[in-house]
Amino acid sequence: MAAQAWNRIHIAQCLGERGGGRSPAEEFGPLATKFQRRLIVGVGSASLVAVGANFAGITTFLLGFSPQTARNLKLDVLYPIAGYSRCFDPKEGFEFIYPANWVGDQTVLYRATKRREIERSLDPPPLNPRPRSSVNEPLVAFGPPGSTGELNVSLIVSPVAQDFSIEAFGGADEVGEAVIRSITGSGQRPDVKGTLVKSSLREDLVRNVKYYEIEFRVESPSFRRHNVSVCCARGGRLFTLNAQAPESAWPRFKSDFYTIADSFTLLST
Missing domain, CATH: 3.40.1000.10 (Mog1/PsbP, alpha/beta/alpha sandwich)
Known part of the structure; x- marks a missing residue:
């Protein structure tokens, strides 16, 4: 019994010296808060990566809630929306959607x-170029x-x-x-x-x-x-x-x- 009492006193003294008399919950509270914040940020970053990469169709699923808005933003060039993808050619000047x-x-x-x-090509054109097909x-x-x-x-x-x-x-x-x-x-x-x-x-x-x-x-x-x-x-x-x-x-x-x-x-x- 005397040994157990001495151990409790020794532990209490050690905690008092390290935490200024604070309890373990008070001492490690800021660390728990920081860990929780990092966990939330990590999950959020992973979610953004999943959305950006359309992992398991997440982005397509989310964009399907407002397909017309997403199409107006031309997002279907990157992600299928409501079963369709977009062919967008600004050089030739046209666009249309087709089955994804x-x-x-x-x-x-x-x-x-x-x-x-x-x-x-940097090579000079041939002297006798083939005529272009009329088709x-x-x-x-x-x-x-x-x-x-x-x-x-x-x-x-x-x-x-x-x-x-x-x-x-x-x-x-x-x-x-x-x-x-x-x-x-x-x-x-x-x-x-x-x-x-x-x-x-x-x-x-x-x-x-x-x-x-x-x-x-x-x-x-x-x-x-x-x-x-x-x-x-x-x-x-x-x-x-x-x-x-x-x-x-x-x-x-x-x-x-x-x-x-x-x-x-x-x-x-």
Whole structure:
């Protein structure tokens, strides 16, 4: 008993010398507070990293609470929002959204990379350059992974006269019929038939752009496809966005196609 009493006195004296008579709770209270603050900061930093990296889809989930606001901020260029990603090209002056699970067409990406390499090359141009193909290739194209190209969305930008006007063809229906004639070769390809489903005009009064939205079917002995296209012109360039799907797949993708077409916009110049 005497030894135990002596130990208690010795411990009390040691604590008194170290803490000035304070209890252990009082002495270690500031340290606990500092540890709690660091823990909170650490958790907050980890949360920011998780959001920034879209870990486990956290960012996409959060942005889904206000998809239109997030799209207005162009956040869908980085993170899918409500099932869609954004193709944003300020250099060419356009943007549109497409299904987030679609990927870029590898052939189009390869050709675009080769064009950029040629543009940046320090070598002199060849003395006998090959003539450029008269067939316009898509500037961008997206489709489901592993698809054969029958289901995709693509954009072609073609040079036209500075005074070119789509309105010269007439109203939305006349423009639609003109597009179908260009596809079927104005009757020169009797095995290919085109049928206009519907057409409409969407006007952007702020940017002074008219978008002709056209839905049509194209069929031949070897295929039947459903298309939704958007045509507009500005500054000597004709923009043609086209989303196509096999007719059998149309019911599953019609909502996506309408969303893509409605989102296509030329950027302010």
